[in-house]
Amino acid sequence: MSRARLRWNGDAAAGAIKEAAARGLLLSAEHVLAASRQRVPIAEGTLERSGATSVDEATMTAAISYDTPYAARVHEDMTARHSPGRSAKYVESVLPETAGEVQALIAAQIRRALR
Numbered sequence: 001m002s003r004a005r006l007r008w009n010g011d012a013a014a015g016a017i018k019e020a021a022a023r024g025l026l027l028s029a030e031h032v033l034a035a036s037r038q039r040v041p042i043a044e045g046t047l048e049r050s051g052a053t054s055v056d057e058a059t060m061t062a063a064i065s066y067d068t069p070y071a072a073r074v075h076e077d078m079t080a081r082h083s084p085g086r087s088a089k090y091v092e093s094v095l096p097e098t099a100g101e102v103q104a105l106i107a108a109q110i111r112r113a114l115r
Contacts, residue, residue: 013114016114017113017114018057019113020109020110020113021060021106021109022057023109024106024107024109025061025062026053026055027105027109028098028105028106029054029055029062030053031098032064032091032102033053035094035097036051036064036094039085039087039090039093040066040074041086042083042086047066047071050067051064051065051066052064052066066091074088074090075089075092076088
């Protein structure tokens with residue numbers, strides 16, 4: 001009769017997956033930020049340069065933000081005129097377009113961690 005041993009490293013695997021998912025979230029947020037910067041209305045470039053990303057590993061959520069006093073107003077004002085290719089909803093409009101890439105970035109990080 002042959003014997004086999006199995007060592008279960010479930011906690012280590014779960015931790016590696018969570019770290020990889022957080023890395024994937026950050027990469028994804030950076031990707032969405034780059035796409036939104038292509039649409040953000042430009043007057044002097046201050047709004048575009050204020051873009052930033054963050055990840056909360058406890059809740060596994062990522063955020064993209066623009067840090068100027070007028071960022072929300074510019075984002076929501078659908079009546080304002082902007083240069084060609086630039087528009088209001090400069091974050092919201094790129095989310096559906098980048099969803100597949102976001103999923104692929106997160107999945108790739110998790111696959112890499114499980115090797």
